[in-house]
Amino acid sequence: MAEAESLEGDFVVGVRIECPGYWLEPGAKHRAEKLFTIQVDIWKSSLLVVTLETYADAWLTMDTRDREQPEIYAENAPRLAAALEGISNLLGGAPTPGDPNRHATPTESGFEDPRIEGAAYDDSWGTFEIPARSRLLRSRIPASEDEYQEITDHPVRYFTIRRDGQTMGYVWASVGDEAAGYEPRTAAGEGAFEVGADWLLRLRDARSQGLNALAALTWVAQRPPRPEAGLVVEDTPQVAPSLDALEELSGRY
Template sequence: MITSEPIGDWSWEVTLSADGIRPARAVETAVAVWNVLARYGLASPAGKVSLSMRSVADMRDVRVRACGLSLEPEPLSPGTALSRAAAEADALEGDFVVDVRIECPGYWLKAGDKHRVEKLFAIQVQIWKSSLLVVTLETYSDAWLTTDTRDREQPEVFAENAPRLAAALEGISSQLGSAPTPGDPNRHATPTETGFVDPRIEGPAYDDSWGTFEIPARTSLLRSRLPASEDEYQEITEHPVRYFTVRRDGKTIGYVWASVGDEAAGYEPRTAAGVEAFEAGAEWLLRLRAAHGRGLSALAALAWVAQTPPRSEVGLIVEDVPHEVSSLDVLEELSGRY
């Protein structure tokens, strides 16, 4: 399953020379870590990079902010957006906190098939007062676990993916010259220096952690993009649901649905599609609100939205007739895995 919050994380601390280091070191380190992940198919082209630089004396004083830069094939070559941002940061004098973050698309494997996730990993590199460099690696997939976050054993998926993660962690440690510090145990899993604790041995922290925590987290992310309103359908149902697939640029980004037995309707983001699934979902939910304002039943709203979708930039419905599944949980499962 793919999550919107990290399954686990690891960090490395590197103490720099007494002479200090320039901010560009953070960018160079982030790209070096990305290259290690890419070696194992855990990072692939089209990642997004953000760079910020804030004054230590006043963290509200942001001197450099560059968001959503494309990670180009040679990201540090002269003239790229990232190299220009790094040069701008390097030109400043003073004590700063430098923060670089790369969101890494990548592939997890199942029976030899590759499944792309738009944020399989995230790399964060910080420099504090030109003396301490901290690297953090986060993952958003449970492909490295013997049991997925819905408590189902997945030995084949584990065998195909866990060694890739272990090799990448070893490669990053070799690059940085220190071993990783695993992140704290969380609601999904417990990281180790080479991957994760086997939940079959110690047992999961929570039953069905994905269903228990990820669904509310996704709902919160969607709602944060919308104004408050009471003019909308119920969010949950115990009845079967019908749904349409929403695609953009040849990629599934989510599913708009309605209950067949009560007045519930909504949108399930395909988590593997990344942030665009949530950005598009906000507009599809606004269309459902408009249907509710017209007094339409949930199923009538689904048909109306299919006929009068939002802007094409947020995706298009690809079927003429909706699919039907036995429960909303089945649709949530689909949206979280593929």
């Protein structure tokens, strides 16, 4: 604010901060590297706008996979309401709720209950979130046609990728066809996608050598990318009953 008031002419000063934090469930606490984003925009000294965005579904009665979660809602919704009240008191006015989206309708104290009218989509997680994560991840690497399939209906084997003590994602391969890839851990934030790009490129290396998907999984685990991309945690791969189950794991915890 002081810097903005010292400038001359028409201008906007903006500050955007990504905020880590914890969301709760009975008996557990989970850290997300991008739980909220705070955007502050200042037009000279005449107008100040503070925007709070959340990247968690812990405040909702139904999660983004359209499943009821009353216990998680009970743990977290009062925390969001208290935070909004504190911000309102600090800034001297009630918040203006944002526009409704496919999951919920914002209010001055949190979100409306989407169960009243039902979810807008039967599978919004699979319809929107998974493709969006995939596009964001693959935008970081050059396009190529020489890749393993991205989806499978078979169970998958996977390794956990960890960097600096934090789980960043999971590199996986199908047990029944030629599908393999990397699932970024959403709660790890931007770093999960940075790491994932390196592991996808390593899978391409395996593909160029003619390795099948499962052989490629073993190969990349033994020959990880640069140290900044993290390391494999397990000595042997874990098993998920489906790619959907692994996406569930990477998207929530």
